Amino acid sequence: MAYYDRLDEHGLAVLDYVRARRHDFHRHPELSWCEFRTTAVLCRELAQMGFSVRWGRPLWGELRPHNLPPREQLDAAFAAARAELGEGDPYLAEMAGGFTGLVAELDCGGGPHQAFRFDIDALPVQESGGCDHSPCGAGFASVVDGRMHACGHDGHMAVGLGLARLLAEHKAALKGRFTLLFQPAEEVAGGGVHFARLPQLQGADRLYSVHVGIVDRPVLVCDATWIAGSVFEVVFRGRPAHAGNNPHYGRNALLAACQAVTALYGIARHGGGASRVNVGAMHADNPNNIICDEARLRFEVRGADNGIRDYMAQRARQVIEGAAAMQEVTVEITPLTRFENHPNHPALAAWIKEQALAFGLGAGDIQDSYQVPASEDATFMTRAVNEGGGQACHLLFGCPVVGGHHNSRFDIPDPLLAWGSSFYFHLARQALACWGSDQFKV
Secondary structure (H helix, E strand, O other), rough: OOHHHHHHHHHHHHHHHHHHHHHHHHHHOOOOOOOOOHHHHHHHHHHHHHHEEEEHHHHHHHOOOOOOOOHHHHHHHHHHHHHOOOOOOOOOHOOOOOOOOEEEEEEEEOEEEEEEEEEEEOOOOOOOOOOOHHHHHHHOOOOOOOOOOOOHHHHHHHHHHHHHHHHHHOHHOOOOOOOOEEEOOOOOOOOOHHHHHOOOOOOOOOEEEEEEEOOOOOOOEEHHHHOOEEEEEEEEOEOOOOOOHHHHOOOOOHHHHHHHHHHHHOOOOOOOOEEEEEEEEEOOOOOOOOOEOOOOOOEEEEEEEEHHHHHHHHHHHHHHHHHHHOOOEEEEEEEEEEEOOOOOOOOHHHHHHHHHOOOOOOHHHOOOOOOEOOOOOOHHHHHHHHOOOOEEEEEEEEEOEEEEOOOOEOOOHHHHHHHHHHHHHHHHHHHHHHHOOHHHHH
16 A cells, blocks of 8 residues: 555545645646646635735735736736636635746744745646546546646645645644745746746745656655756757748758757767756758748756756857857757755655654655756755745655656545645644754754
């Protein structure tokens, strides 16, 4: 039996609730910076529980979202949310323009400040319609064409709401301040950069963040670190010419882009740790009889740490500029966003393992540490808390993942989410017991 199938009384109490919330979010996926309906639903749920909720422009203050999608995409997503929720929805207006996400706080009086982070965006993936795909059979598959919660963020939100319900129901027995951050735009390394600067996170004694799945077996990882990454947009500009009559007059931007793509995949990998490169898109809107004068591509590099990421980025710039020089075209390389590698607080990771054992997990249910060969923008928040005198740690609620992450058949077990809510509640209460001890010191 998987660890998450052994639900305690608190897990059983929120199971139906987290299942229903996860299924609702799964049916209504929204892309990065377009999480308007998602944010409004979260605000409503948390306000009804008694949390103090801040969202939209009042939450963001002087901060501004970056790497936003095209304006027409933002406007269409906002209009769709307004059409569903109604003109009078009290939350939507303040989110216009991409000011999504929220922070919910429950103040129970003197004690530690504990923060929990959950990401909320979906992916541009068309969900499988196969009869063996559980969301289809159970009636909660995505109703939005070309969009899907294919990474588990619908589950993360459900864990957060389950935790919120348990905190609210036991408020009289709790102390301290509980801050739940529902962060937008993780998939584009957007929201975490800004949420790390929010005043609601400042002074946090502890920050917990989590990802479901990732490790494709039922195991709790107490210390999950993520590799660093950077994303770039590249534009090659050449000179058009007749492809048959005088091709030698032209300067072929598309050929330069093709040579750059080949060269990018040929970059020598770093001997000091994991390194990655991927070209996700290449486009040239050009007829067949004209030498192409403009081509675009978007690519990413990753590294086990920030230094290896920077090595990959430097080599990528060199080979792209070399490809442009070969074809005598110009090139612009624009950084779009980045992910950082930052270690978890070792004392908090060790304490989480102790608490997992006390919560009923066996040694075989726990993995001490794991470096995920992917990237996460929660690391900006981890860094802010750890460097601010607190303790921050990222966990994995590992489980068999149908189809794999970012796949059209992605699915996760609902009991895992109820277990996660209950385990987080356990951590929150146990932290109160050791408040003021050496375990809270950096």
